[in-house]
Amino acid sequence: MIYITLISFLGPKGTFTHEAANMMGGELIPYCTIPAVLESVASNETSYGVVPIENSIEGPVGITLDSLAHKFDLKIFKEIIIPINQNLIVNPGCKLEDIEDVYSHSQAISQCQEFISENKIQPHYAVSTANAAKSIIGDKSKAAIGNRKAAELYGLEILKANIQDTDNNETRFVVVSNECHKPTGNDKTSIIFSIYEDRPGELYKILGIFQKNNINLTKIESRPSKKGLGKYLFFVDFYGHKDDDVIKSIINEIDENTYFLKVLGSFPEF
């Protein structure tokens, strides 16, 4: 009997998430939305799910953070970081001067704003970079922005590579699971917490817990708690595994000083 690991990812095929999911061994199954990927893992339809969590230019992927915070009790099992190179994808034989409209995911459009405005092309939003590529097939006045895979998949060509505004463009994906990753000696831990808003200096106090234990943060991200302006959830990543003694004691102390704490898991650093 052969056991095949099923891995869900934010599809369709040919997206950057597909590229990240390819780094996992197993059978890849595309899902239409980020909540659908997470739901497939929560309901044990698949063992792992791959979704984007933050981009170095555009920032957090809100729906991923919000879903992990509020809707699902899943663990971050792994992180995958890939460089994002955006390409202008066209029908074979097209020239830049033929292009009037360009289609892509809103994040990709944002990442290429200088190129788009310099070339006076009208941007339009699509559900994904791969959908954008599919939608332009056969129309020479239209281009898409996306990765090399999307161009190959739909018989399109890359007219211009690396059209993103800045370098340093990379996306961090997380692989979620119902189980935790074992300590490897080089781990990070993700937590979410809410502070008591009516007590000034609470965030300062929480950061002091890390400080006095010499634990470095690798990320701090605020998200609206959905309870009103100025009320936040904080997503914090730091070095160490939740089963390490020092991390256990930090997590306990944070728990005593916040009204909401969720440990999203520990995973090897990418």
Place this chain on the structure above:
Amino acid sequence: MIYITLISFLGPKGTFTHEAANMMGGELIPYCTIPAVLESVASNETSYGVVPIENSIEGPVGITLDSLAHKFDLKIFKEIIIPINQNLIVNPGCKLEDIEDVYSHSQAISQCQEFISENKIQPHYAVSTANAAKSIIGDKSKAAIGNRKAAELYGLEILKANIQDTDNNETRFVVVSNECHKPTGNDKTSIIFSIYEDRPGELYKILGIFQKNNINLTKIESRPSKKGLGKYLFFVDFYGHKDDDVIKSIINEIDENTYFLKVLGSFPEF
């Protein structure tokens, strides 16, 4: 001679930003994009510009924060907070069971996800809530999501009011200008700073400056600095005016401990 104050806002007419801009006295001029609004003020075409900066559910408006941080030297002169009530807008006489597709700005679609999935309607992104309303005129299988003003403007009807997933949905807009607002005794100040990433505990140190001076933060928001994952700009709002002695000394101390600091201005609390 009559002097009329010109105020730019993120158009078109009928958007929530239009509603916010209406609270300013003057002649309102719609611009197509957030950078275009800011540019009109920077180049003195208009005296004030009104743009959204954060929503209590969806979080920061990235392009506003990034533009104020990196592209323009403008001051936040005023803040305006308005509650966001989303409505299902349809052609006169339409019923819910006729609706197959719904159009709106991506933030409005996000805010109404439960309603959309319960009613099995296909969501599509539009550039603005007002554009979405305009685009459905005459097609009974299509609906838009937006405010009352957009429905009125295009001869459409509200089939269902308040379809947003959660209450506590409000958006904060800022009025930007080339000049600062004078102290009123009830002010807030906005700053942006970057910490030295290679020195652990730097954010803790900065928050400590506020703490020891008993100054409360009303907002802390991290944004990618566009220099790589884990490197952030922090947008912080706190009580006090930049011309107050205690705030002056806080700003000086932060300046000495960060490698980038920008004071976005002081303005009366809404």
